[in-house]
Amino acid sequence: MKNISSVLLISALAFNYSCTTTMKTNDIKQEIPVPDASLSSNPFMKKSKLQYEAPEFDKIKNEHFKPAFEFGLKQHDAEILKIANNSEAATFENTIVALEKSGEILKRALITFSNLTSANTNPTLQALDEEYAPIFAAHSDKMYLNENLYKRIKSISENGLDSESKRLVQFYKQNFEIAGANLSSADKEKLKQVNQELASLSTQYSNKLLEARKQGGIFFSDAKELDGLSADEISAAASDAKTAGQAGKYLLALQNTTQQPLLQNLKNRATREKLFKASWTRAEKSDANDTRETIEKLAKLRLKKAQILGKKSFAEWKLQDQMAKNPEAAVKLMNQIATPAVETAKREAKDIQDLIDQQKGGFKVEPWDWNFYAEQVRKAKFDLDENQIKPYFEITTVLEKGVFFAAEKFYGLTFKKRTDLPVYHPDVVTYEVFDHDGKSIAIYYLDFYTRDSKSGGAWMSNYVEQSYLLGTKPVIVNCYNYQKPAAGKPSLISFDDVSTIFHEFGHSIHGMFASQKYPSLSGTNVPRDFVEFPSQINEHWALDPVVLKNYALHYETKQPIPQALVDKIKKAGTFNQGYMTTELVSAAALDMDWHSVTNESQLLPVLDFEKQSLNSHGFTLATVPPRYHTPYFAHIWGGGYSAGYYAYLWSETLDNDAWEWIEKNGGLTRENGDRFRKYILSVGNSVDLNQAFRDFTGHDPDIKPLLRNRGFIK
Numbered sequence: 114m115k116n117i118s119s120v121l122l123i124s125a126l127a128f129n130y131s132c133t134t135t136m137k138t139n140d141i142k143q144e145i146p147v148p149d150a151s152l153s154s155n156p157f158m159k160k161s162k163l164q165y166e167a168p169e170f171d172k173i174k175n176e177h178f179k180p181a182f183e184f185g186l187k188q189h190d191a192e193i194l195k196i197a198n199n200s201e202a203a204t205f206e207n208t209i210v211a212l213e214k215s216g217e218i219l220k221r222a223l224i225t226f227s228n229l230t231s232a233n234t235n236p237t238l239q240a241l242d243e244e245y246a247p248i249f250a251a252h253s254d255k256m257y258l259n260e261n262l263y264k265r266i267k268s269i270s271e272n273g274l275d276s277e278s279k280r281l282v283q284f285y286k287q288n289f290e291i292a293g294a295n296l297s298s299a300d301k302e303k304l305k306q307v308n309q310e311l312a313s314l315s316t317q318y319s320n321k322l323l324e325a326r327k328q329g330g331i332f333f334s335d336a337k338e339l340d341g342l343s344a345d346e347i348s349a350a351a352s353d354a355k356t357a358g359q360a361g362k363y364l365l366a367l368q369n370t371t372q373q374p375l376l377q378n379l380k381n382r383a384t385r386e387k388l389f390k391a392s393w394t395r396a397e398k399s400d401a402n403d404t405r406e407t408i409e410k411l412a413k414l415r416l417k418k419a420q421i422l423g424k425k426s427f428a429e430w431k432l433q434d435q436m437a438k439n440p441e442a443a444v445k446l447m448n449q450i451a452t453p454a455v456e457t458a459k460r461e462a463k464d465i466q467d468l469i470d471q472q473k474g475g476f477k478v479e480p481w482d483w484n485f486y487a488e489q490v491r492k493a494k495f496d497l498d499e500n501q502i503k504p505y506f507e508i509t510t511v512l513e514k515g516v517f518f519a520a521e522k523f524y525g526l527t528f529k530k531r532t533d534l535p536v537y538h539p540d541v542v543t544y545e546v547f548d549h550d551g552k553s554i555a556i557y558y559l560d561f562y563t564r565d566s567k568s569g570g571a572w573m574s575n576y577v578e579q580s581y582l583l584g585t586k587p588v589i590v591n592c593y594n595y596q597k598p599a600a601g602k603p604s605l606i607s608f609d610d611v612s613t614i615f616h617e618f619g620h621s622i623h624g625m626f627a628s629q630k631y632p633s634l635s636g637t638n639v640p641r642d643f644v645e646f647p648s649q650i651n652e653h654w655a656l657d658p659v660v661l662k663n664y665a666l667h668y669e670t671k672q673p674i675p676q677a678l679v680d681k682i683k684k685a686g687t688f689n690q691g692y693m694t695t696e697l698v699s700a701a702a703l704d705m706d707w708h709s710v711t712n713e714s715q716l717l718p719v720l721d722f723e724k725q726s727l728n729s730h731g732f733t734l735a736t737v738p739p740r741y742h743t744p745y746f747a748h749i750w751g752g753g754y755s756a757g758y759y760a761y762l763w764s765e766t767l768d769n770d771a772w773e774w775i776e777k778n779g780g781l782t783r784e785n786g787d788r789f790r791k792y793i794l795s796v797g798n799s800v801d802l803n804q805a806f807r808d809f810t811g812h813d814p815d816i817k818p819l820l821r822n823r824g825f826i827k
């Protein structure tokens with residue numbers, strides 16, 4: 114995923130502020146405050162001296178954030194007032210460019226803060242997050258709801274502007290309208306209140322969920338209960354238990370999704386059931402980490418916000434500036450995928466039940482059995498065993514000889530490890546990225562391993578965004594939650610995990626190739642249902658024969674993966690797609706339902722609402738639960754994917770269609786890479802993205818390649 118919550122907030126602040134209603138005259142000078150001596154050692158006050166303004170993690174301390182926020186808010190307020198109250202006629206330069214340049218200190222502090230609260234938080238940062246979420250929401254509203262500023266933006270002539278600048282004017286106008294610039298004063302006041310409450314609730318939700326995941330892991334006292342796990346996995350569980358203060362026991366920690374990767378290998382059915390139920394119920398235990406009440410408040414308030422803004426539902430409001438444009442288009446896409454997905458999942462369930470019956474199991478398949486038996490069906494059908502593959506996927510080899518290698522072959526990029534730049538945690542590694550002509554283009558951090566201070570899942574985010582106007586180059590991070598191997602042991606991952614690393618790096622390339630003047634339109638600052646397109650395209654390289662041969666090396670023998678095994682992986686490519694698609698599309702439908710309510714009375718208690726939603730779409734297979742259950746659906750309650758989880762499917766339509774074009778035109782060639790970079794990766798949001806897609810493929814997106822790729826049609 115793309116870490117959108119932080120970026121949204123930051124880009125919101127990029128064009129943010131001020132609330133006087135009378136024009137001040139030119140002789141009232143707006144003083145812009147400068148930092149005083151008390152702030153002289155605060156690392157956020159000045160541009161970092163490190164390469165590409167990479168954050169000075171060796172100097173940044175918890176106590177620097179609050180003063181940086183306070184000063185940054187004051188400075189940004191003054192800058193915005195000055196722009197809004199300028200007595201000269203509004204021009205592109207004195208209004209929009211000035212806004213793009215404003216808030217430098219605040220943005221610098223905030224971008225680091227939001228990255229750290231996701232990747233390496235602590236109680237001080239969590240408390241600050243709760244304290245400042247409503248303050249930042251109010252700060253953002255001050256600009257969007259400023260009448261003078263909106264009038265100025267509307268009056269700017271686009272004559273003589275280049276195409277990126279014209280697009281930026283349109284972008285500002287649209288964002289002001291979406292944010293409520295046309296509302297009456299009374300409605301603006303109501304909206305401000307709602308936005309602040311929403312920001313607080315969302316932060317509370319994320320903090321509760323982080324704790325719920327941490328507390329949700331289960332301890333086992335006997336290694337026998339973990340039968341089926343590898344010796345390394347068992348020793349990791351023992352060391353996790355020790356760290357958690359229960360030496361002698363074994364701790365199975367929770368991943369953020371419903372299904373837990375270890376379920377595939379756990380032979381003891383009671384252990385599987387315990388682990389699955391711990392996952393499913395993690396945030397509904399009626400304790401301090403129960404998220405349901407917060408969710409119910411969020412859903413109600415989002416509806417209220419949409420109604421203030423003159424829309425029927427939150428989804429209708431949210432989708433205005435997305436590729437889909439309205440919920441109907443997103444729902445249409447989901448329906449096209451849901452029916453064949455559920456049908457396929459039913460056949461898969463039957464295969465699994467047949468196997469259980471053959472083995473005289475004497476029970477009906479439950480969700481905690483699915484992956485364990487699916488794995489056996491896969492072995493029987495395709496003679497393919499996940500444990501046969503894993504020794505070929507050592508994590509750093511996958512990265513350097515797979516992900517980096519594909520980027521070199523396709524785009525000409527090269528990478529050099531850096532050990533001189535400070536990092537925020539000892540597990541983080543750093544690379545410098547060089548273009549095909551040898552020019553340095555970006556700094557790239559990589560943070561592989563799970564820890565209690567990190568949010569679940571995998572994501573990409575920027576520490577510094579590319580902009581010619583600001584003279585900045587990208588500083589990017591990819592975060593994951595892989596189990597850290599015991600000391601001296603290799604980190605061996607599944608093929609799904611390999612795909613995830615290619616995926617997140619696809620977001621990173623999108624950021625690295627950004628080539629915009631204005632930060633608001635740069636790189637991955639694109640609609641949510643487009644942002645997953647470059648990342649999903651990049652996943653395909655994992656199975657490219659040239660790439661695969663280069664990275665899939667046995668961790669002991671260093672021998673490349675045998676061709677016979679590769680053939681099996683490919684043949685098994687559509688295996689379990691009914692399950693995987695159903696869990697994805699049911700989560701997407703659930704998200705859209707939560708945000709499509711048009712009346713408060715439609716909002717039932719969380720678990721009832723979810724049940725009703727899933728039933729109404731025909732997601733009735735109890736064995737195939739949604740990828741995220743409402744209480745821990747962090748994308749939509751804590752992140753920026755509310756009414757936007759369908760984006761994965763929308764982007765996948767673009768991805769599969771564009772991938773067919775690449776394959777038909779020779780696959781892994783520098784020529785194809787340059788073309789994809791030119792039309793898609795380097796344009797940010799500076800052009801019409803539907804047109805960008807047409808420029809690349811020569812046609813409008815077609816859903817058939819997606820259905821073919823998932824094995825639903827021939």
Ligand SMILES: [Zn+2]
Pocket residue numbers: 114115616617620645648
């Ligand atoms: Zn993604």
